[in-house]
Amino acid sequence: MNVQVVNLGEVITNENESIRGHGTFQKDGNLVSSVAGIVHRVNKLVSVKPLRSRYHPEVGDVVVGRITEVLRNNWKVDIGARHDAFLGLSAIILPGGVQRRRTSTDEMNMRNFYKEDELISAEIQKINYETFKISLHTRSFKYGKLSDGQFVTVPPMLIKRSKSHYLVLPNGVLLILGCNGFIWLSIPEESELKIKKISNWFISTTTELQELEDEINENSNKSIKDKNMDLETNNFDFYKKKEKMITKEQRLEICRVRNAVLALSNSFLPIYPTSIMLVCKKSIEENINPKEMIKQKNMIILTSEVKELIK
């Protein structure tokens, strides 16, 4: 691999030939790096990316966040970026599904929608680069309050932006991959989901991989439709915390997926459904309990196939 690793203060190039990007500054006519990292060149634009950094938000990203404050007509959400994001009152789905103007009664009832310390999934609507205000919205049925599940944090660079971040894996686990590195694992609403036993997965050929991914998309779409039905029934039911009956086997599967995510993050491998499923499948083949999946030597075994796939 041809990468140029630079240290802080190291001269990258002569300034005349290149435009300076992030992580660089001018000094004595030279382009000098201001972080320790890897040089990226796009034509004349030279920038240095540090190995570790916070989440850099972009419009359209699906994120998982935690409500930190309830303000007058919006909520403040911590998404692990340089600033907290705002979720406006006009950016959420009102009960009844009706599109109407937000009144002062709605402002009084804000805590019935989202309270402090609750987890939500949302999409970044817009970013104002002058005031650094990040605006979120939850105007779809796949976004909203998250309850009865497990929360995991990984470095944000491991999650690539893809078509869908709301996924139902074949072993019945609901996975929301936030682009900010916050991941939510839960059980989807019950319906006719095709839940396959992990031992029945065949992921060797690319056609089988494609079939599995199609299945995931199908299951995810079904789950989203189920949420829609909820909305039209009662006021605020959509926002109430539902106590789901989660069986022991389902909890075991959630733990397995969570430890798979941690194993991938430990080896700094990309996290997406195929890589997670490969790790889960390997853990069944090698008879490793979810509890033991996070041991150092087991993590190396589990992620070996994924490393091969990446190369």
Next chain:
Amino acid sequence: MEYVNQEGLRIDGRRVNELRKIQCKLGVLKRADGSALFEQGFTRVLVAVYGPREITQRRKKLHDKAIINVEYSVATFSMTRRKKTSKRNKISQEIANSIRKSFETVIQLELFPSSQIDIFIQVLQADGGIIPACINASTLALIDAGVPMTDYLCSCSCSFIDEENLLDLNHLEEDSGGAIVTVTLLPEYNKITLLRVYSARIKMKNFETILKLGQNGCQRIADLMKSAIKEHTINQVNSRGIL
């Protein structure tokens, strides 16, 4: 007590202008954005850096730059006698303030308006040269966190004891009653950002030579830190699946 004996060796066997053994470990705390464990002889300092992130103290918010928040605390087991020092007492606050001012000169704060960068310093073992070790460790932690800076910030202590200029004092030499000079330097620009003289007075004719010795020591520490960072970066690049 004899601090430099006839053969020119100090209490711990070093020469007059020798630095103690330096070890740097980066990324020791998984939850922090950046962290570093720095050892200079028996002095050990752990620093965690968070940021840039949302401001917690609204009153201090600056619309065009980030603010730096430094918290300096010494562990009760770090000295030769168990001693509880509060984070809020005047000495800790003064040290934290001077460290903050030094870093304001190197970190590119204009890139992060309305944000805050937190530096939490914890002294684990105190064997002389604590503040220089804190500054060196903080530099490493900031680099680990990916905070853009214009230069390294390196620091070193020196003194004039027994008619000799000593570099990098341990705590016995610091307690000797001689003046202690702490120099903090920007190695690329060769500029001093923080200079402290305390414990006693120092003659002007000795001051210049001591200062030069201190700057020299800082440059050598800078070289050691640069090679440690380079090694750490290359290891990370090699061990990662993709970037």
